[in-house]
Amino acid sequence: MKQITLTPKKFSSIALEFDELIPDEIYGWSKEDFERYEVPVGNTRFPLTDYYEIEVEGEAESPEEVKLTIDGDAGRVKYIGCKMGAGEIIVNGDADLQAGAEMTGGSLTINGNAESYAGREMKGGEITIKGNVREYAGTSYIGEWRGMSGGKITIYGNAGKQLADAMSGGEIHVHGNCDILAGIHMTKGFIQIDGDVTRWPGGQMKNGAIVVNGRLERLLEGFELDGIVNDPVVEGREFTGKYIKYIGDIGVNGKGSLLLNAEKNRHHL
Amino acid sequence: MAYEEPVKDYDKIVENCTCAFCGSNCDDLDILVKDNHVAGVRHACRLGASKIMEDEDQRLLVPMVRDENGELVEVDWDTALDKAAELIAGSIRPVFYGWSETSIEAMKPGLELTELVGAVIDNQATICHGPTVQAVQNVGYPLMTLGEVKNRADMLVYTGSNPMNAHPRHLSRYTTYPKGFFRRRGRFDRTLVTWDPKFSDTAKLSDIWVPFEENGDYGFCNAIRAVLKGKELKQDVISGIPKEDIYELTEKMKNTKFGALFFGLGLTHTLSKQRNIDIAIQLVQDLNKYTKWVLLPMRGHFNVNGFNIFMSYEMGFPYGVDFSRGYPRYMIGETTTIDLLNRRECDVFMVIAADPGAHFPGGALAHLANIPVIQIDIHWGPSTEMADVVLPGTFIGVETAGTSYRMDSVPLYMKKAIDPPETCREDEWIVNELLQRVKNIKEASK
């Protein structure tokens, strides 16, 4: 097991880009390798040592054996864990844009908040965010109709607008509240929101499932009431209690399921 | 408005000039020239005419550099260009913003400079129709040239835009009033519809006004799509519109021969932003199952669309393109101007043919006040107050010829009518000079 710890010592308002510092690339690096490494900042590269105290302990034969800890705020470090396939990354603070984007395996834990595009086009692995996420968590690339396709994102705080655009697989669990248009253009996969939702989950969704355990303010006309269900099983997961089930978005001939906790959503009946 | 005598005192008329104001790019302007000054403009709307006529007002004529006391002082061209080149060559996160009121010819060296230094290049789409571009990228782009509308359309829908104030000749020259080949009676052969929370001047002229509530756009379009699929609406009022009205409107839209939807920033900048456009585009796509429908964003500046086209053919992405890593990246929210300013990432800002001082949000401006700003423009404006180097350009379409793309992507070669002031330089020349000077600095430091 190789434990790499980066302790911040200097803040740069121009974001650092960490896409090259993923377990898949760095499992064989020694402390000297890290000290020689220059990290992209804007149109230039600067020594990583300008920004971090670096500690490296142990050895790794493969990416699986890497644990990278950013021990502090990384609110100006983009692409943490981008395209990572194995190993573990822990951020003891906030993470900037694109955390865990295009991730295929391994785990990424953010103990603070995450900026937009966390888990964009995720294919596998696990992202845990203890705080809130901004917009477009688990989304697709602009123009791409095949979005997040695997893996799991757990958000303990709230999720911003347009969660999981064009989701085509995998799972997202939001423990807090969620803003407009979660699961827009979704074709497959599963979203669970335990808190309240402002408006319009599942806009233009073709398939997949969204469960809202909190209160939903506004529902789209594109959703047809399917009935009241007791203790539903959604995508293999069991829920207890009464749910109002809708099918939609019929605007795109969608067959997606939207389930609302009946107790909290009586106003829709 | 008082009666004004027609201008009779002029040396010559330059015919068929293209208006350098809005995205309608009217190319039928006659500019009356007297002593190398614009004495009058025929055929232009009040907005276009006043821009062309009152050009001398607040005109930037001499290069300027801000001195240690914070005052802009007049300098020669070499001094100003060297100062600007030095700032650009030494920057880590430069942003080159604007371009929508200059020519394609000026953009070319601008992009080269961007590639050379690893900058971000962006235009006003980033604060106006950017969401439209995003939506187009998500679901498609069924458009047409404006002549298709003029010759065929019998139903026009304007939403989130008020052309009577912002694109004054749009209705009269292209869509509603002109006599088209298949619409020989002009206005009488067409139904004009406005969807807008406001009773705008365009709504006042319309046959049908649909005042959906603010932020109701997405829900409203979603309901029409559901009706098209045969659904009975459950709610009595959707987005502030009674369901009976939605049924009736849907029926009319289905039964028209050729419909055209025009939308503006009222759609791009309400709650669901690009998703309003997204669903409006899908609505138009649905309607094509029944009859012909097309749409077009009401682009603002005369070459805002041109920049997006230029960047797409040169570099594959329309705006907000970041070359910091040596190859182009396009990621809304990350490589776009306002985000880079709000996050205080940008360290040198060059603005050409745009006025961020007048248009950007406070947070972005607060950062601009703290970093070096290079301005290439023809008028003194709020951005000049923030600028550290000011490079006076020339007026495309009046003083300098150049290429622009109309809102429907028709390319036009804008003529020149008069000579520019002697002390000013063409945008293309200025940007090219910066490119060469930055190249020299880079070479010297190798």
Next chain:
Amino acid sequence: MEYILKNGIVYDPVNEINGEKKDVMFRDGKIVNSVSDSAKILDVTDKLVMPAGVDVHCHLAGPKLCVGRLYRPEDERKGVKPKTDITRAETGFSIPSCPATGYRFSRMGYGTVVEAAVPPLEAKHTHEEIIAIPNIDIPPLTLFGNNWFVMQFAKEGNIEDLAAFVSAWLKITKGYGVKIVNPCGSEAWGWGGNVHGIDDPAPYWDVTAREVIRALAQANEMLGLPHSIHVHPNDLGHPGNFPTTINTIDCMKDIKKNSEYRNQTIHLTHAQFHCYEGTSWRDVTSGAQPVADYINKNDHVTMDLGAVTLDETTTMTADGPMEYDLYELTGLKWANKDIELETASGLVPFIYSGRNPVHSLQWAIGLELALMVENPWQVALTTDSPNAGPFIRYPRVISWLMSNKRRMEMMDNKEVHGWAAKKSALATLDREYDFYDIATITRAAPSKIYGFEDRGNLSVGSLADIAVYDLEPNNFDPTVNAAAVENAFSNALYTIKDGEILVKDGEVVKVVSSNHVHTEVQGFEDQEKRILEQIMPMFNKYYTVKFENYIVHDHYAEPSTVYKVNASK
């Protein structure tokens, strides 16, 4: 500068040179038969030498392409390459950025690529993109098949006025020749409709595709243009469309050719999309045989393949209604662009997959056509790029044509669906192209079809446009080495354009401006003037730009190569 390209194995079908070991000499951009002692020697001993490639039909510059690039960032990010000291950054896979387009053609050894569809109103845009594409000459074809003036003249049978109009509009647009796309169908799309077959009239104009095609062909021959009419027939991509295809070329049979260099009076483009038998996608089978049979019996027609390469790509055509059909079929994002008084167009991304039965059949039909048409001079290699696949796949198509073993392997290994073998005759065709045939369908025939005497060959006086590939024809068996063939044709050892080395060892070493290649008819000026006066009231009333601002000004088409044509009746 003088050069000797020494000891290559040369394939130059125009001069009937079939794999001879010989030197090729050039000076000041032209092929010569002797050079001085100071000539620079490029030793290409035993390597494959051909004239630079000539592509008869590709969508590479113009408004449609730009819509594609603008609305498919997910395609653009696929081909991203950083800039180098010589080249700019590249983007895109199926719709590469302009610089990338030039570099990639150049790397494959191409020298001339025809842009297949230019709407006159936006011709400036096409030329702007040609300026941004380096290293290849680009002749643009101007769209005429749904033009209101053309339909009117065709309806009246007024060939002389039509010829004057064509002549004027080629000058206005700086175009090379006459393109016809789904004649009358794209006009019907102005109302959301289409036409079917060549005798279904356009709404209002009451004129048929047959009348429009024949009239434009007669005008084309009256002017004696170097290229024939270039036709994308009606019913593209519809099962059961092959009779429409045969009717389209057959209706031309009696029209007399007026050009010495080319043989054909009609060029059928992307034939693969027009050779389907059956009534639906369920019972569709290959219709390649009857079309190939017709072509084998008639020399007034040439065709290009439109071969499917089984990639994710972007479809784009002036055939607007076809693209809407495709959108309904796939549900993928649909773009449309109708141009006033002139044409329609549309785009939809498309994922061709070897697992899909229909796509596999389309793949088979493209290859069948190449193997069934006996005379390679009637065939040109295309993928209707990007419609049936991006142009960077030409080398792969070459490798398929050269190796029966590879084709059978793909069908046996299930790299393609069983429909390829079951519903086409591909599995029974063991013909294999040799290097001479490949040089014919990618160089000699394309230039002959276009009436280019100065390229596509290594004749003395021709342009020194030459490609050298890292294959030794005398020590190499292309029938069993498909991957090596693809690799070699993808990365030229040398690409020489106008006598300058632009590519070496598969890398671009020099970037030059592309020439805008267009025709200029001489001796028809009076007729042009008269016709312009005649149509100007209609122009002014129904176009939304002024005529003065409609024309492509000279500076948009520089540098240029102009082929002057003497109009002769």
